[in-house]
Amino acid sequence: MKHKNYDIVVIGAGPAGSVAARYAAEQGASVLMLERDREAGIPVRCAEGVSRNGIAPFIDINPKWIAATIDSACLHSPDGEQAYMYNNGTGYVLERRLFDTELCNLAITTGVEMLTKADAIGLEYSGEKITGVRFKHFGEIKIANCSIVIGADGVESRVGRWAGINTALALNDIDTCVQYTVSGIDFESDACHFYFGKKVSPGGYIWIFPKSGNTANIGIGISGDLAAEKGPKAYLDEFMKRTFPEAKVNYTVFGGVPTAWGLKEYIKDNIMLVGDAARQVNPITGGGIVQAMIAAGIAGQVAADSIKAGDQSKKFLLRYKKEWDSKLGKIQKTMYSMKERFMKMDDSKFNNLVRLCQSIPKEEFSLKKLFSVAMKGDPLLVAEIARAFVASKLK
Amino acid sequence: MIINRELCDICGSCVAVCPVDAISVSEFCVTINQDKCIECGNCQQICPARAISGAKK
Ligand SMILES: Cc1cc2nc3c(=O)[nH]c(=O)nc-3n(C[C@H](O)[C@H](O)[C@H](O)COP(=O)(O)OP(=O)(O)OC[C@H]3O[C@@H](n4cnc5c(N)ncnc54)[C@H](O)[C@@H]3O)c2cc1C
Numbered sequence: 001m002k003h004k005n006y007d008i009v010v011i012g013a014g015p016a017g018s019v020a021a022r023y024a025a026e027q028g029a030s031v032l033m034l035e036r037d038r039e040a041g042i043p044v045r046c047a048e049g050v051s052r053n054g055i056a057p058f059i060d061i062n063p064k065w066i067a068a069t070i071d072s073a074c075l076h077s078p079d080g081e082q083a084y085m086y087n088n089g090t091g092y093v094l095e096r097r098l099f100d101t102e103l104c105n106l107a108i109t110t111g112v113e114m115l116t117k118a119d120a121i122g123l124e125y126s127g128e129k130i131t132g133v134r135f136k137h138f139g140e141i142k143i144a145n146c147s148i149v150i151g152a153d154g155v156e157s158r159v160g161r162w163a164g165i166n167t168a169l170a171l172n173d174i175d176t177c178v179q180y181t182v183s184g185i186d187f188e189s190d191a192c193h194f195y196f197g198k199k200v201s202p203g204g205y206i207w208i209f210p211k212s213g214n215t216a217n218i219g220i221g222i223s224g225d226l227a228a229e230k231g232p233k234a235y236l237d238e239f240m241k242r243t244f245p246e247a248k249v250n251y252t253v254f255g256g257v258p259t260a261w262g263l264k265e266y267i268k269d270n271i272m273l274v275g276d277a278a279r280q281v282n283p284i285t286g287g288g289i290v291q292a293m294i295a296a297g298i299a300g301q302v303a304a305d306s307i308k309a310g311d312q313s314k315k316f317l318l319r320y321k322k323e324w325d326s327k328l329g330k331i332q333k334t335m336y337s338m339k340e341r342f343m344k345m346d347d348s349k350f351n352n353l354v355r356l357c358q359s360i361p362k363e364e365f366s367l368k369k370l371f372s373v374a375m376k377g378d379p380l381l382v383a384e385i386a387r388a389f390v391a392s393k394l395k
Numbered sequence: 396m397i398i399n400r401e402l403c404d405i406c407g408s409c410v411a412v413c414p415v416d417a418i419s420v421s422e423f424c425v426t427i428n429q430d431k432c433i434e435c436g437n438c439q440q441i442c443p444a445r446a447i448s449g450a451k452k
């Protein structure tokens with residue numbers, strides 16, 4: 001069996017893995033990144049929506065992986081009303097395959113060694129101490145010894161479980177999703193659409209994110225605890241038949257989005273989890289790309305610092321948690337409690353919310369304005385949720 | 396629990412909800428370790444492709 005030594009092994013080459021690996025390598029650490037699939041970024045299980053401000057710290061904006069620039073979000077109420085909210089040019093719909101590849105390339109050019117078709121299958125221990133990663137590479141079992149493992153292995157993460165971290169999600173903390181990439185319809189090229197309602201998408205929403213050339217991602221996420229009788233595809237098919245009977249489905253993907261606030265524990269001696277693996281997704285919107293990159297930037301830096309300091313104890317690595325909590329972790333908890341209220345909201349409240357948004361003239365739209373109108377219109381809850389929704393989607 | 400491989404999209408959602416870590420994924424296939432499985436039915440309920448069956452009602 002082949003053994004090789006590294007400071008850090010990163011498992012998974014999604015946005016979380018690529019950014020963690022790069023940030024660690026930038027500080028001089030020797031880093032190996034393992035990706036199970038034949039390349040990073042495929043299949044694309046994602047609606048591909050991000051905010052420009054969210055991604056800009058991590059990558060130079062390049063039109064090559066931007067499919068559309070988004071100026072507004074349109075909310076559709078259960079009773080069929082709609083309201084536009086404006087936020088000029090602050091959102092992108094990505095070509096995630098190209099985006100993920102570029103993030104990966106940035107890691108490699110910084111000195112990260114990357115292997116594809118490299119499926120991590122377990123951790124190596126010396127006594128209680130994690131000393132490396134076991135993986136299959138083209139059928140051969142290999143071992144990479146290291147001081148720190150970073151688990152960036154997505155929603156399907158098992159790295160944490162191997163280290164004794166409980167990453168299992170309750171059914172109400174994960175959305176079950178299906179998405180069609182469709183063509184044959186004239187979509188507004190600069191607006192995202194969101195449809196709400198108990199009959200439309202229980203505990204979640206349907207989205208339309210436009211892409212280039214009259215194509216769009218149309219998908220649905222419903223809360224796992226509400227998916228016993230009827231799955232997301234049945235809801236989405238009903239919607240498509242009702243709304244876009246002429247659409248042609250180019251391809252279909254299935255997926256799961258963690259909507260927990262995070263994990264109680266995601267750091268132990270010699271190991272850290274980042275991104276979907278650590279359930280670091282916005283629990284209201286289900287957006288996780290920017291969250292994954294922010295967490296990974298911190299974790300990569302802390303990993304490199306710990307190598308320099310010669311200390312890979314949990315105590316040292318908890319610097320990552322501290323910084324994450326102050327940047328986003330605390331907001332995640334607020335979002336989560338809002339999600340819980342949002343889940344319980346009945347359709348009439350959504351109808352109300354959309355009407356409140358409608359009453360604000362386009363050119364006067366601002367969050368402050370929405371808030372003040374909503375306050376007058378009555379329900380504080382509605383105002384809170386609208387604010388949280390807009391802020392998190394477009395931040 | 397039984398996975399219909401013709402329906403499965405290898406999305407990993409089932410792995411995330413398994414309380415006993417009975418499910419593993421590779422690039423081309425998802426496998427349930429029947430010895431570990433406690434038949435809670437979580438994976439069947441979450442599966443967006445409706446590829447899993449066998450939960451006791
Ligand atoms: C339908 C859907 C729509 C979404 N829409 C949006 C959106 O519009 N905006 C947004 O911000 N987020 C969205 N998300 C969430 C977003 O896709 C994730 O939050 C994001 O991909 C997380 O990045 P990550 O690097 O943590 O994980 P991933 O991107 O999942 O990367 C994990 C990588 O690890 C690899 N891997 C797993 N196990 C192993 C192993 N054992 N060995 C080696 N490699 C392994 C996988 O192959 C994969 O490449 C959506 C998700 C879904 C399912």
Ligand code: SF4
Pocket residue numbers: 396409412413414415416417418427431432433434435436437438439
């Ligand atoms: S039924 Fe429950 S225990 Fe068995 S594989 Fe599915 S989720 Fe895991």
Ligand code: SF4
Pocket residue numbers: 254398402403404405406407408409410425441442443444445446447
């Ligand atoms: S949730 Fe369903 S589609 Fe996804 S990996 Fe599991 S069995 Fe396959």
